[in-house]
Amino acid sequence: MLKIYNTYIHIPFCERKCNYCDFTSLKGTDNQIEKYVNYLLKEIDIYSKNYDLSEKQDTIYFGGGTPSLLPIDSLKRILSKFSYDENTEITIEVNPKTVDINKLKEYRNLGINRLSIGIQTFNDENLKVLGRIHNSEEAIEVYNIAREVDFKNISLDIMFSLPNQTLEMLKVDLEKLILLNPEHISIYSLIWEEGTKFFRDLKAGKLKETDNDLEATMYEYIIDYLKSKGYEHYEISNFSKKDFEARHNSIYWENKNYLGLGLSAAGYLGNLRYKNFFHLKDYYDKLDKNILPVDEREELTEDDIEQYRYLVGFRLLNNPLIPSKEYLEKCEILEKEAYLIKKENGYILSSKGLMLFNDFIANFIDD
Ligand SMILES: C[S@@+](CC[C@H](N)C(=O)[O-])C[C@H]1O[C@@H](n2cnc3c(N)ncnc32)[C@H](O)[C@@H]1O
Ligand code: SF4
Known part of the structure; x- marks a missing residue:
């Protein structure tokens, strides 16, 4: 049986949809979230019949959506299906509005040792435009509380090239970011995704795309600035202090196997790449029949694998x-x-x- 060492778990619920986001995220009541977790556990049980999930995990990643909406007990139930210890990198993506000191302490008690906090920008006006549910003060407070309860590995998500964002505004964001001194930073240029409110506003002429030259200047500035502050630019959109590269995400770039669980999650096992159903109904229907909720399957040939090795591998900037x-x-x-x-x-x-x-x-x- 193929042994599993890395697992991604998708939690597709958000308190409110951000205006730019096209990730799978739904509004969920407590009952709906609980129902979803029960199905996730069932999905894990089905996998455990054909794959060896008993090995100590190298990485576990709760992504979303907003996994920090999950009650602690649900996280506990999911984690109890895996074997892990303090050397396992266990990450949870956190929206600042959805956690408090007690929740963060519970995360530590459960063995979660890495947070990825969605900050996006420290500019409150821009946060409103993005449709975020928190302001910058709340985001900074959550970061400080996480330090208080002893999180030693924190990643912050930032976006740039936002509507009406100037280079000066970005510089202020970066200065505030560096003051927090996170171990890891993911920084993405805004993508105008079809189907989002931003995309509709763009088409209606209410919002304007950042000019290409400004976007390139911003990206160059980010790279120079973060490098000058001691961060290693190790992947196109990712920076870290020494030895704090994201171990889980590196699995993707190194083209290694991982188990993907949950609505619309992707996985890569042996030479099989797969993607789960996108609609909850389909996801539940399959699991009700004890069938894996896989919508797309692709058996990779040796050549596919080889080509993939370059497409993802060149993203890692220090790995020839x-x-x-x-x-x-x-x-x-x-x-x-x-x-x-x-x-x-x-x-x-x-x-x-x-x-x-x-x-x-x-x-x-x-x-
Ligand atoms: C899917 S989100 C999960 C994190 C969490 N839900 C949050 O937003 O706080 C992961 C990251 O992707 C980035 N992101 C989402 N939509 C994007 C877009 N359209 N363009 C660029 N980055 C985007 C954001 O920085 C976000 O923090
Ligand atoms: S950016 Fe994060 S919080 Fe906002 S809708 Fe997307 S997944 Fe949810």
Whole structure:
């Protein structure tokens, strides 16, 4: 039986939908959340018939949605299905409005040792535009309480290139961010996702996209600034202090196996990539029939796996990749086009490749 060492658990509930977000998130009552957790436990039980879940987990990640909406008892029930200890990286994504000191203490007692807090920006006006349910003071307070209850590994999520955001505003955000001194920072440029309120407002002319040059200037500024403050830029959107790279997310970039559980969760087991159903009804229906709630399955060939290794692997900026014979020529061409740099021990992304990552990928998969 294939042994599982890394697990992602999706909790698809949010108190309110943010205006820019297209992740699977629903409004859920306490009863609906409890029902969902019961189904998650059932999903785990089905997996445990064909996969070995008894090994000590290397990483467990509660993502969302807003997993910090889960009652402690639900987290306890889910975690009781796994074997883990203090060396397991157990992360929970936290929306600042949904936790208090007691909840954070309980997390510590359960063995959760890493928080990923959704800050987005410290600018209260911009937080309102984003449709966030917290203000910056509340976000900072939650961070400080987390330190008080001894969380030693905290990641903060920030977004930039927001509507009407100037470079000056971003600089203020970064200064406030650094004052908190987190171990890890994820920083994303706003994506205008179809189906979101932002997208509709964009089409209606109520909001305007950030100009490409400003967005590039912002990204360059972020990289220089965070590096000057001692953070390592180890992945396109991620920065960390030494030895605090996100172990769970690195599984994705290193193209390693993980179990994905919950509504719309993706997983990668053996050579099978899969994605669970997107609608709760389908997810529940399958589990009622003792069938895994998998909507899409793709058996990867050796070549698919090899190609994937580059598509995700080049995101890691300090891990040179050694191409196989079939991909060597492609890497050489992309080096000539200045997307890649050749190092002694393989290829890594250049600054151009970093700034134009989508172009790089398009070139890479173009035959
Ligand atoms: C799915 S959310 C989960 C975290 C938690 N629900 C929260 O928002 O506080 C993970 C992160 O993705 C980022 N994100 C979500 N939608 C985005 C978008 N349209 N463009 C860029 N980043 C986005 C946000 O920074 C968010 O914190
Ligand atoms: S950004 Fe986070 S809190 Fe906001 S809707 Fe998306 S998942 Fe929920």
